[in-house]
Amino acid sequence: MVWTVKTWAEWLNGTVEGDDSRCLTGAATLTEATSEHIGFLANPIYTAEAEKSNAGAIVIQKDVLLRVSPQTALIRVENSYQAWALILKKLSDTPFASGISPHAWVDASAEIDASATVMEGVWIGARVRIGADCIVYPGARLYPHTELRERVIVHANAVVGSDGFGYTPPQGTQVGFEKIPHIGGVLLENDVEIGANTCIDRGVVGLTRIGEGTKVDNLCQIGHNVHIGKHCVLAAQVGIAGSTVIGDYCQFGGQVGIIGHITIGNRCSVGAQSGVPKSLPDGSTVFGSPAMPLSQFKRAWVKWKQSGLS
Template identity: 35%
Template sequence: MKSYTIEEINAILKGELIGHTTEKIVGPEELEKAQANHITFIGSSTYAKLWAKSKASAAIVNETLSVEPGDDRALIKVKNADLAMAKILELYNPPKPHFDIDIHPTAVIHASASIGKGCIVGANCYVGKDVVLEKEVVLYPNVCVFDETIIGEATVVWSGTVIRERCIIGSNCIFHTNVSIGADGFGYRPSDDGRGLTKIPQIGNVVIGHYVEIGANSCVDRAKFSATIIGDGCKIDNLVQIAHNSVMGRSCIMAGHSGLAGSVTLGDGVIIGGSASIKDHTTIHSGATVGAGSGVMNNVAAGQTVLGYPAQEAREMLKQWVAMRRLAKK
């Protein structure tokens, strides 16, 4: 078990150490669940009130908060407790699953595939014709990578993920379990005889930038033509749908159960809240935020926050909700 003194932890965070504890810290924990050998985090005045009753011996605290350490307890004051927490979680992060051999004998790898130095391919993986895995790519057991796909260096693909043909994946990406990359986009039209539906071929691909993370059971569909594109640094939660020909800029965030219909464009730094849905052929410009559960029917201006269904500018939507409550009371 890893353990550190409070001085060793502060040497990593480079914060202001107030007070002292003799306890060795074995890990981080929530304020209300922490024991004497834990360090916790206080990012707001709401949680600062809970410090006195917490059993934790140490806490990382936003420097704007007024908190006293108490006996045999220590505080590390930092500019941003959330970012400091990320460093501590990394410090105590347990190792990833171990592989005894780099290429498992049950993996099926086409003779034309290029496997870079330091790659790991787990049990029952499939790597198709002309696939390129650049150096240090990790495919956990039961991953399928189909023909002519390129995966950049140090990308990690967890079990159950399927990456369809001709997709291009950047470096240092993480795809969690059961992600679908490059399945056919949802394209159908009524048939000429009016008795059924005609499938529209989806002949494009998916292009994903560097440092992209995609959560479990999320889907990124291939384009009808050209490419569905996810920009560098985007972070996508579990159970997210990204439809054909959508384009995401850099460092966008999509929370769980949200979805983009076909040909949606997101600028840089767009935030999509949980369960929000975006109509096809809509543009959400850079820095905009879509509140959870909202339905976006029209373009959203840069930096704007929208709420509701259909989504409107946040302050206007809040005024309407207040007015509706007043009407309900009459």
């Protein structure tokens, strides 16, 4: 698809500064872009790269100052992030046809909507349900009693519905741990996205549940009977232990750990690598392992760091 700067600007509802007749053949990063590429600037830390860029056009917020080379046109928009998402959607080749790959292994009792995509090497166990417009990437495993509502994306090699980590400790003459069978399921609500190689355990009884619109990055661990609310964001390698309940609009940085059997309120924010050992009220912002309020952590940290200088 080749579009002129002018056509892109009209389509994005933006205004052009500079030459609007140039033909653009694709999108690129500011550093890699040539005069045939469209780029974008949202984060001010990349201002210097934008000013040195050879891009044919740069999409930018309405009111941001930027001094670019004469060959680079600016397309000014209300919201440069959203404009960028629109551009990428336009340029993205829909990668896969819908339907169930003949190279997927699907239990006869599974119910899969005709608009869903199930790719090669996927395994789908008994009584799994997959709703409209879901995409299940190669090698994902959906154990029995997993339900995906609508527009759910499960990336490659993710495992949904494996047994939780539950054992009865040694008792009396018993020497080792005894496995607690898991007979519950997993429910992923509308618009959930699950990253590659992420694991979500099934409930012991009842459900492990991830709310509408929540995004889980790669290599995360969600324990049995965890309930996560709507529109949360979990960065890569987060681990949440069993039976913890999390509210809506929470954000967890990479490698965060959350202990089991606690409650995290709505709109909580947990910094990367933090460990949360107890329940948090709505709107908490915490950091550290074990975690404390971010402002408290910062003050303690500055003194601590200082103590290492002498």
